[in-house]
Amino acid sequence: MTETNKTVAIVGAGLIGRAWAAIFARAGWTVKMTDPHAPTLAAAPNAVRDELLSLARHGLCSDPEGAARRVSASASLGEALEGVSFVQENGPEKLDLKKQIFAELDRLAPKDALLVSSTSAIVASLFTEDLPGRARCLVGHPVNPPHLIPLVELCGAPWTSPEAVARAREIYTEIGQVPITVKKEADGFILNRLQGALLAEAFRLVGEGYVSGEDLDKTLKDGLGLRWSFMGPLETIDLNAPGGIADYCARYTGFYKRLAEDAAKPSVYDSPNVDRVIAEWPYPADSARIEAGSRRRNERLAALAAHKRQQQ
Numbered sequence: 001m002t003e004t005n006k007t008v009a010i011v012g013a014g015l016i017g018r019a020w021a022a023i024f025a026r027a028g029w030t031v032k033m034t035d036p037h038a039p040t041l042a043a044a045p046n047a048v049r050d051e052l053l054s055l056a057r058h059g060l061c062s063d064p065e066g067a068a069r070r071v072s073a074s075a076s077l078g079e080a081l082e083g084v085s086f087v088q089e090n091g092p093e094k095l096d097l098k099k100q101i102f103a104e105l106d107r108l109a110p111k112d113a114l115l116v117s118s119t120s121a122i123v124a125s126l127f128t129e130d131l132p133g134r135a136r137c138l139v140g141h142p143v144n145p146p147h148l149i150p151l152v153e154l155c156g157a158p159w160t161s162p163e164a165v166a167r168a169r170e171i172y173t174e175i176g177q178v179p180i181t182v183k184k185e186a187d188g189f190i191l192n193r194l195q196g197a198l199l200a201e202a203f204r205l206v207g208e209g210y211v212s213g214e215d216l217d218k219t220l221k222d223g224l225g226l227r228w229s230f231m232g233p234l235e236t237i238d239l240n241a242p243g244g245i246a247d248y249c250a251r252y253t254g255f256y257k258r259l260a261e262d263a264a265k266p267s268v269y270d271s272p273n274v275d276r277v278i279a280e281w282p283y284p285a286d287s288a289r290i291e292a293g294s295r296r297r298n299e300r301l302a303a304l305a306a307h308k309r310q311q312q
Contacts, residue, residue: 005085006030009109011077011101012090013037013044016118019146020088022051025067026060026147027175033073034080041073051147058302060309081109086171088140090118098127106131114168116140120192123185125157135161139182140168141189146177148301153189155182200264206280207273213280229304230311 006029010017013035021031025048033048035041048071052064061067074080081087087109091101098119105115115137117124128137138156143149152172156165165181172179182189188196206213227236234245241248267273283289 005083007032007084008086008088009034009074009080009084010088010090011035011080011105012118013040013073014090016142016144016146017088017090018044018047018051019144020090020118020142021048021071022055022061022067022147023175023177024088025070026052026055026064028067029070029175031071032080032082032084033071034075034077041075045071045073054298055147055302058306060302060306077104078108081105081113084110085113087113087115088118089116093119093121095122095126098122102127102131102137106133106137112136114138114164114171116168118142121188123157123187124155124160125185128157129159134159136164138164138168139189140172140179141191142177143191145298145301148298148305150176150178150305151191152177152179153182153191154179155185155189157185197263200266200268203268203273203277204264207268207276209276213277214282230308 006027008020008024008029008031010021010024010031010033013021013033017033017035021033021044025031031048033041033044035044045068049064049068052061052067055061056064087105089098089101089105091097098117102115102117109115111133113136115133117127117137117139118141119139120141122139124137124139128134131137134157138154138160141153141155143151146152154165154168154172169179169181180190186193202216205211206216211219231239237248237252238244241251243250
């Protein structure tokens with residue numbers, strides 16, 4: 001880690017911004033949070049402290065109170081950007097707003113600071129092209145919740161400097177995340193393209209009556225997901241044939257070619273198929289159940305993260 005100024009501005013103090021604040025603070029960084037919505041900003045430091053305490057319960061943060069003291073709220077964007085070396089932007093997924101925010105970031109942030117967006121759906125070339133400092137701008141797309149799922153997808157625009165991507169990758173690694181580099185811009189980056197392919201097939205299989213919604217989920221969480229929690233699909237097939245990937249392809253890709261020729265179509269997300277999927281799901285869409293489920297998800301992810309850390 002060559003960067004000596006460990007001060008980060010978290011622009012946007014919602015769920016993702018608070019998670020980023022916890023991650024950077026846990027790693028010893030000074031964290032300056034800002035948000036145009038005053039009540040959200042006022043609540044953010046205590047919310048970050050709660051996240052750090054939760055991480056500590058699972059052995060994922062050694063000094064939650066010390067980390068919490070490194071987090072502060074800044075009333076203005078200019079105040080938050082003063083003296084920082086890294087900016088993590090977490091604004092709404094609206095292109096016009098991204099352009100406005102990054103124009104301000106480029107104008108106000110120190111000229112050597114990296115400007116990184118958490119966007120999950122907008123490539124950097126769409127909101128950085130006209131900026132004087134566009135070479136330092138890129139996407140650092142996390143997975144929700146970022147403080148429990150460490151992957152970060154780094155994707156620059158064609159004019160983003162290789163040095164900016166390399167520096168971002170170094171910083172994310174240093175704070176405990178797992179960065180990957182998306183070599184060229186792609187709609188959905190990498191994770192959402194993989195997730196989208198699986199989700200479309202899931203909607204087809206449930207909607208067309210091949211399997212129930214609950215049994216579909218069991219296929220992932222008690223089947224594929226167990227392997228995928230510590231190895232990817234390429235490593236999986238590498239180990240599933242005596243001669244590795246080449247042997248696997250020679251043996252089994254005829255079957256997968258047939259499946260690829262009949263891939264799920266966009267209509268799986270339209271009526272009547274989507275209505276059948278919703279009707280098949282047995283749980284009510286009430287906020288209390290979803291909130292409780294989210295808490296349970298986070299607890300299980302924390303336990304899994306702790307287990308994986310012990311196995312490294």
